[in-house]
Amino acid sequence: MEMVTSADNQQIETAKKLKKMFGHIDYKNPPEMCPVRDVLSLASDKWSILIILYLGFFPVLRFNKLKKYVYGISNKVLSERLKALESDGYLTRRMYAEVPIRVEYRLTNFGKNYVDKLIELTEWMQINSPKVLKNKKKFQVK
Amino acid sequence: MEMVTSADNQQIETAKKLKKMFGHIDYKNPPEMCPVRDVLSLASDKWSILIILYLGFFPVLRFNKLKKYVYGISNKVLSERLKALESDGYLTRRMYAEVPIRVEYRLTNFGKNYVDKLIELTEWMQINSPKVLKNKKKFQVK
DNA sequence: AGCACTGGTTACCATTTCCATACTATGTTA
DNA sequence: TAACATAGTATGGAAATGGTAACCAGTGCT
Known part of the structure; x- marks a missing residue:
C-alpha cells in the first residue's frame, strides 16, 4: 500500500517544473539568457528583497525613511539598488522640485x-x- | 459595483502577510534576529539558488559536475557556498576515501x-x- | 623509476563590491 | 550666523569575489 502525502505531491510537481526548466539544458552549451542568473539574481539579493518588502508594506517611502527601515544599508548601495530596481520595472521614482527636494518611491x-x-x-x-539556526549550531559543534 | 479579481485577492493576502511580518516593527529598535537578513539572504544569492535548483533536478552531483552546471562559478566560491549550505542544513556532503577522492552532494x-x-x-x-528586459531597455533610452 | 592524470580543495593575488563617513545643494528655522 | 533638513554623490578603506596555480595520494602509461 502506498501513501502519497501532499508534501510528496508538491515534490512531484516541483520535479516536473525542474524538468521543464532544466531538462533540455546541456552544460556544454549554456543558453545565452538565463532568467535566474540574469534577471532574478538582480532582485533577490538581501538588500533588494528588503527594499521591495518594505515598499510592499508601506505603499510610499522616501529615501531616508527607507534607509531607516532597511537598516544597515549604506547611502550608496541604497541609491544604486533603487536605480536598478527602477530600471528593471519593480518600482517608480517620483521627484518633487520642492525645497528640500522630495522623492517618493x-x-x-x-x-x-x-x-x-x-x-x-x-x-x-x-x-x-x-x-536553519539549530542546524548551523549543531554543525559548529562537530 | 466592485470587481474583485483573483489578483486583487492575492494582493490582499500579501498585505495581511506583510502586516504580520512588519506590522510590529519599529525601525528604532530592530529585532535581534531577522529571518530575511540573517537566514534567507544566505541561501538566496545567485550561486546558492543555482546550486540548489540543480541539486533539485539531479538528485546527486559531484563537485566538478556541479561546477559545470553552475557555469561561471569559481572553485573557491562553489566550495564555500557548499559548506555554508551544508551547515545550514540544505544539503549533505558524502565523501568517499577513494583515489581520486569522490564527494557527493x-x-x-x-x-x-x-x-x-x-x-x-x-x-x-x-x-x-x-x-524586465523590455523595461530595462526602455529605461536606457530615456 | 619517472611522469602525467585524477577530483576536491586551498593559497595566492587582483579586482570588484561594500560600508562608513564626510560632503554637496538649497532654503527654512532658531 | 549656525544648525537642520533632504536626497543623494565622493572618497578611502575593508570585505567579498574571481581566476590561476598548487596540493594530495594513488593509478596507469612509458
Whole structure:
C-alpha cells in the first residue's frame, strides 16, 4: 500500500517544473539568457528583497525613511539598488522640485506582483529559520 | 459595483502577510534576529539558488559536475557556498576515501522543501523576465 | 623509476563590491 | 550666523569575489 502525502505531491510537481526548466539544458552549451542568473539574481539579493518588502508594506517611502527601515544599508548601495530596481520595472521614482527636494518611491504593479511571490518565500523562511539556526549550531559543534 | 479579481485577492493576502511580518516593527529598535537578513539572504544569492535548483533536478552531483552546471562559478566560491549550505542544513556532503577522492552532494529533505518554494519564484521569473528586459531597455533610452 | 592524470580543495593575488563617513545643494528655522 | 533638513554623490578603506596555480595520494602509461 502506498501513501502519497501532499508534501510528496508538491515534490512531484516541483520535479516536473525542474524538468521543464532544466531538462533540455546541456552544460556544454549554456543558453545565452538565463532568467535566474540574469534577471532574478538582480532582485533577490538581501538588500533588494528588503527594499521591495518594505515598499510592499508601506505603499510610499522616501529615501531616508527607507534607509531607516532597511537598516544597515549604506547611502550608496541604497541609491544604486533603487536605480536598478527602477530600471528593471519593480518600482517608480517620483521627484518633487520642492525645497528640500522630495522623492517618493513606490512599487509598480509588476513590483507588487513580485512581492506576492517573494512573500511566500520569506514567510516560509520565517517559519523555518529556527531549523536553519539549530542546524548551523549543531554543525559548529562537530 | 466592485470587481474583485483573483489578483486583487492575492494582493490582499500579501498585505495581511506583510502586516504580520512588519506590522510590529519599529525601525528604532530592530529585532535581534531577522529571518530575511540573517537566514534567507544566505541561501538566496545567485550561486546558492543555482546550486540548489540543480541539486533539485539531479538528485546527486559531484563537485566538478556541479561546477559545470553552475557555469561561471569559481572553485573557491562553489566550495564555500557548499559548506555554508551544508551547515545550514540544505544539503549533505558524502565523501568517499577513494583515489581520486569522490564527494557527493545531495539535498536534505529540508533542502527539497526549500526547492519547492524557490521553484515558484524562479518559475515566475522565467515567465516574467521578458518584461524586465523590455523595461530595462526602455529605461536606457530615456 | 619517472611522469602525467585524477577530483576536491586551498593559497595566492587582483579586482570588484561594500560600508562608513564626510560632503554637496538649497532654503527654512532658531 | 549656525544648525537642520533632504536626497543623494565622493572618497578611502575593508570585505567579498574571481581566476590561476598548487596540493594530495594513488593509478596507469612509458
